[in-house]
Amino acid sequence: MSRPVLEIRKLAVTRNGMPALDVPDLSFAGGEICALIGPNGAGKTTLLLSLMGLVKGAAGEVLYRGERVEPGRGAAALRRRMSLVFQEPLLFSASVYSNIASGLRLRGMARGQVREGVERAMDLLGIAHLARRRAQALSGGEAQRVNLARALAVEPEVLLMDEPFSSLDAPSRETLIADLERIIRRRGITALFATHDRGEAIRLADRIVVMNRGVVAQDGDPNTITQYPADEFVASFMGTETILAGTVTASSGGVMTISVDGGAVEAAGTADAGTAVTFCVHPENIVLSDGVPGTSARNLFRGRVERVVPMGLFRKVYVRCGFMLVAYVTGQSIESMGIREGKEITASFKATAVHVIKAVDKK
Amino acid sequence: MDLILDGIIEAFRLIVTGDPEVMDITLLSLRISGSATLISTCIGVSAGTAVALTRFPGRRFLISVINTGMGLPPVVVGLFVTIFIWRSGPLGSLGLLYTPAAMVVAQTVIAAPIITGVTLAAMQRLPGKLRLQILALGATRRQMVWLLMKEARLPLLTAVMAGFGGVISEIGASIMVGGNIRGYTRVLTTATVMETGRGNFAVAIALGVILLILAFTVNYILTAIQQGRGR
Numbered sequence: 001m002s003r004p005v006l007e008i009r010k011l012a013v014t015r016n017g018m019p020a021l022d023v024p025d026l027s028f029a030g031g032e033i034c035a036l037i038g039p040n041g042a043g044k045t046t047l048l049l050s051l052m053g054l055v056k057g058a059a060g061e062v063l064y065r066g067e068r069v070e071p072g073r074g075a076a077a078l079r080r081r082m083s084l085v086f087q088e089p090l091l092f093s094a095s096v097y098s099n100i101a102s103g104l105r106l107r108g109m110a111r112g113q114v115r116e117g118v119e120r121a122m123d124l125l126g127i128a129h130l131a132r133r134r135a136q137a138l139s140g141g142e143a144q145r146v147n148l149a150r151a152l153a154v155e156p157e158v159l160l161m162d163e164p165f166s167s168l169d170a171p172s173r174e175t176l177i178a179d180l181e182r183i184i185r186r187r188g189i190t191a192l193f194a195t196h197d198r199g200e201a202i203r204l205a206d207r208i209v210v211m212n213r214g215v216v217a218q219d220g221d222p223n224t225i226t227q228y229p230a231d232e233f234v235a236s237f238m239g240t241e242t243i244l245a246g247t248v249t250a251s252s253g254g255v256m257t258i259s260v261d262g263g264a265v266e267a268a269g270t271a272d273a274g275t276a277v278t279f280c281v282h283p284e285n286i287v288l289s290d291g292v293p294g295t296s297a298r299n300l301f302r303g304r305v306e307r308v309v310p311m312g313l314f315r316k317v318y319v320r321c322g323f324m325l326v327a328y329v330t331g332q333s334i335e336s337m338g339i340r341e342g343k344e345i346t347a348s349f350k351a352t353a354v355h356v357i358k359a360v361d362k363k
Numbered sequence: 364m365d366l367i368l369d370g371i372i373e374a375f376r377l378i379v380t381g382d383p384e385v386m387d388i389t390l391l392s393l394r395i396s397g398s399a400t401l402i403s404t405c406i407g408v409s410a411g412t413a414v415a416l417t418r419f420p421g422r423r424f425l426i427s428v429i430n431t432g433m434g435l436p437p438v439v440v441g442l443f444v445t446i447f448i449w450r451s452g453p454l455g456s457l458g459l460l461y462t463p464a465a466m467v468v469a470q471t472v473i474a475a476p477i478i479t480g481v482t483l484a485a486m487q488r489l490p491g492k493l494r495l496q497i498l499a500l501g502a503t504r505r506q507m508v509w510l511l512m513k514e515a516r517l518p519l520l521t522a523v524m525a526g527f528g529g530v531i532s533e534i535g536a537s538i539m540v541g542g543n544i545r546g547y548t549r550v551l552t553t554a555t556v557m558e559t560g561r562g563n564f565a566v567a568i569a570l571g572v573i574l575l576i577l578a579f580t581v582n583y584i585l586t587a588i589q590q591g592r593g594r
Binding site for chain 1: 514
């Protein structure tokens with residue numbers, strides 16, 4: 001396997017005496033698109049800045065193709081092989097053209113090369129018509145496109161982005177994500193982007209690094225992260241609200257029975273009786289039905305709808321059946337089944353839909 | 364009423380015919396205040412930028428000192444510069460007292476803190492992340508500072524305007540260190556005071572009008588640049 005483009009070794013940053021980032025080991029392969037996801041204060045921005053040597057007093061090492069990225073002035077040469085885009089476009093008070101040219105000019109390129117680079121970057125992002133406009137007169141979506149063009153004009157090997165889409169409205173965000181993905185894939189750019197939006201992460205990334213309080217909570221492909229969260233934080237951050245704790249009472253034939261407050265759940269897997277487990281059930285794997293469902297699902301619970309929350313194309317339904325189950329249901333199903341608060345309903349899910357997050361053998 | 368009317372008519376005659384003495388006084392004023400502003404701009408823009416971009420112990424205290432310096436009373440500046448260049452003072456051997464050079468020094472002491480203070484405020488108003496963004500674009504530290512200054516160019520012009528406005532119209536320091544010597548250190552403000560004291564209102568009004576026109580013109584040019592670029 002070829003050497004990773006970026007490697008982090010024992011990176012630690014403290015802020016006001018508190019640890020802000022503690023990443024013992026993390027690396028990024030060439031051409032990979034990786035999402036750093038986590039709530040505010042998780043250390044995503046600090047991690048991105050550290051990769052460029054822009055965090056003062058960071059302990060540990062960042063290696064760019066084996067070369068150490070020195071924090072401070074020494075890193076300028078390596079920084080010139082990367083680009084960084086912030087959430088706010090931070091454009092200069094100048095024309096769009098000058099803005100996009102700035103990285104090339106800082107590298108001392110000749111006028112002709114600068115023009116070629118700027119034109120190529122403008123074409124990539126479809127903003128050639130804005131060249132003469134003043135940066136301050138752009139809309140939010142246009143400004144972010146200019147910002148990305150400025151970052152891409154220098155043809156970086158690595159593109160770091162800190163919540164690049166979060167200040168955009170939904171339609172501009174979707175088209176920009178699509179355009180950016182095409183550019184990054186075609187050019188084989190290694191891209192890392194911080195986000196707190198799991199939809200964005202799943203949509204664009206090959207790999208998701210979930211961060212919480214300065215540490216990496218889980219690192220894996222989007223499917224692993226969503227289906228097999230490593231802990232309760234990852235599960236809930238990736239959108240699973242049904243997280244329950246219980247004790248294994250029986251286990252045979254690859255199915256175990258877990259006793260929880262208010263009932264018993266069957267889950268695929270084996271564990272000794274008496275093992276304390278925490279598990280989750282994904283909302284899209286919970287099926288709601290009126291009466292007895294025609295399903296082979298091992299887990300069937302009768303419950304009462306407690307809350308229905310609209311969520312774009314579908315609704316989130318909270319069903320209390322001794323414990324709380326959260327299911328995603330389409331608007332059409334809500335209507336056809338007459339789901340409303342207080343309605344009695346059956347919730348079902350398969351034993352294989354249960355993911356055990358943590359198991360502690362009490363013996 | 365006649366006094367004022369006659370004064371104004373005479374003033375315009377002096378200006379329109381280009382009275383040699385009035386013209387000399389005007390040119391000297393421009394030379395002295397222009398030089399002081401130029402020197403203060405070099406000092407103030409660098410100092411203000413440096414203080415804005417660095418962190419060191421005592422920084423807050425220094426900023427308070429600079430802000431206080433922005434309001435230095437010219438007579439106090441005049442007093443201290445005079446003491447320094449007085450024949451028996453620390454710099455007495457340079458023989459600067461009652462020379463245009465002494466006036467440039469005094470006016471620089473007045474304008475430099477103004478320009479430093481306004482520059483500092485301008486640089487601090489730039490978004491904090493802009494510095495990181497510029498470094499991330501591949502800038503060296505020197506290139507970063509230059510780009511930040513370029514980004515703050517409009518408020519920096521304001522700093523220069525404020526500095527020039529402060530010194531072209533001040534009188535206390537100029538009269539103390541320059542002495543209002545005819546044809547040598549007599550500038551618009553000192554001459555206006557003198558002519559008024561003598562009752563030569565026409566000349567005083569002419570000098571006053573020129574001072575106003577001068578201040579207005581310089582500020583008009585700077586404002587035009589500022590507004591034009593700002594659009």
